[in-house]
Amino acid sequence: MPDTSVPPDGPAPDSPENPPRSSGAHTRPPEVDRVAASRRAVAARRERAALKRDVTMRVISPQELLRRALAGPETPAGAMRVTEFLTAIPAIGEGKRDRILAQLGISPVKRLGGLGARQRSVLTAFLDERLPEPRPRGGRSRLVVLAGPTAVGKGTVAAHIRAHHPEIMLSVSATTRAPRPGEVDGEHYFFVDDAEFDRMIAANELLEHATVHNRFRYGTPRGPIRTALAQGRAVLLEIDLQGARQVLAADPAATLVFLLPPSWDELVQRLVGRGTEGDEERARRLRTAKVELAAQGEFDYRVVNDDVARAAEEVAALTR
Numbered sequence: 572m573p574d575t576s577v578p579p580d581g582p583a584p585d586s587p588e589n590p591p592r593s594s595g596a597h598t599r600p601p602e603v604d605r606v607a608a609s610r611r612a613v614a615a616r617r618e619r620a621a622l623k624r625d626v627t628m629r630v631i632s633p634q635e636l637l638r639r640a641l642a643g644p645e646t647p648a649g650a651m652r653v654t655e656f657l658t659a660i661p662a663i664g665e666g667k668r669d670r671i672l673a674q675l676g677i678s679p680v681k682r683l684g685g686l687g688a689r690q691r692s693v694l695t696a697f698l699d700e701r702l703p704e705p706r707p708r709g710g711r712s713r714l715v716v717l718a719g720p721t722a723v724g725k726g727t728v729a730a731h732i733r734a735h736h737p738e739i740m741l742s743v744s745a746t747t748r749a750p751r752p753g754e755v756d757g758e759h760y761f762f763v764d765d766a767e768f769d770r771m772i773a774a775n776e777l778l779e780h781a782t783v784h785n786r787f788r789y790g791t792p793r794g795p796i797r798t799a800l801a802q803g804r805a806v807l808l809e810i811d812l813q814g815a816r817q818v819l820a821a822d823p824a825a826t827l828v829f830l831l832p833p834s835w836d837e838l839v840q841r842l843v844g845r846g847t848e849g850d851e852e853r854a855r856r857l858r859t860a861k862v863e864l865a866a867q868g869e870f871d872y873r874v875v876n877d878d879v880a881r882a883a884e885e886v887a888a889l890t891r
């Protein structure tokens with residue numbers, strides 16, 4: 572994790588707010604100027620630190636920061652050293668940073684806003700190759716559907732997004748299944764009986780609904796989604812494949828994200844790992860997984876669930 576800390580609020584030891592005791596103030600600029608300059612310097616440092624956190628947390632792409640820097644060499648982005656910039660990028664530490672700079676032929680003292688034409692183009696090419704930006708939304712709505720094969724970990728990824736991205740509204744589905752221990756009505760699901768589920772369908776309150784695993788019914792309430800989208804918020808639905816197809820039919824501008832396991836073996840492990848099922852059940856689950864995986868071509872994006880936090884951040888970025 573790069574050091575993105577900001578200096579404490581107090582004045583630096585030698586700042587105008589805390590001048591040295593010695594005399595000789597007459598050789599310095601007027602007190603008011605020095606105070607103002609010092610304030611500006613502290614503010615700029617804070618803004619640079621905030622920008623670095625945005626890159627580290629993938630709120631903005633490194634390419635976006637570089638674009639801002641080049642558009643405004645005098646801005647905090649423009650004043651950022653290329654060394655600070657690179658170490659803000661996840662998975663680049665100081666050693667790697669120095670190797671990259673040497674390889675690209677960029678001096679470590681350079682500031683982003685002061686890069687020459689050749690340096691800009693090699694740095695941009697490096698970033699595009701290492702960290703491709705998601706493709707532009709191209710008229711898509713901020714209604715994002717997360718689906719994938721059974722046991723791939725959609726629920727865990729969604730839970731991570733719920734915990735770390737309050738700006739994204741996670742749709743709460745209605746279901747006819749009973750709550751599991753720890754599940755809260757209205758938070759994880761709206762737990763309803765069959766009669767209430769039928770009523771919701773008849774009243775056209777559900778955007779989509781499906782019977783999942785041939786057992787219980789699940790459906791996405793329309794109202795809260797409409798409200799959130801109207802407020803400009805992103806909405807994430809964690810639903811099954813049948814539901815994802817229905818959402819796409821109802822709203823062709825929706826963004827469909829398919830969560831993939833890191834490997835087939837890993838999915839098999841997650842599906843039948845405990846080995847408590849009989850051969851027939853095991854074979855049935857694997858057949859289902861194969862069919863489910865074959866649906867990925869219908870989706871706009873594929874995200875590999877190799878690490879929950881990483882995959883969750885990738886999905887969150889797709890809602891922007």
Ligand code: 5GP
Nearest residue numbers: 744780781783789790791809810811813814
């Ligand atoms: P669980 O009962 O384990 O919470 O969820 C079972 C499955 O139902 C998961 O695959 C989940 O994605 C799916 N699911 C949850 N809510 C909905 C929904 O509103 N609509 C549809 N179609 N599937 C849902």
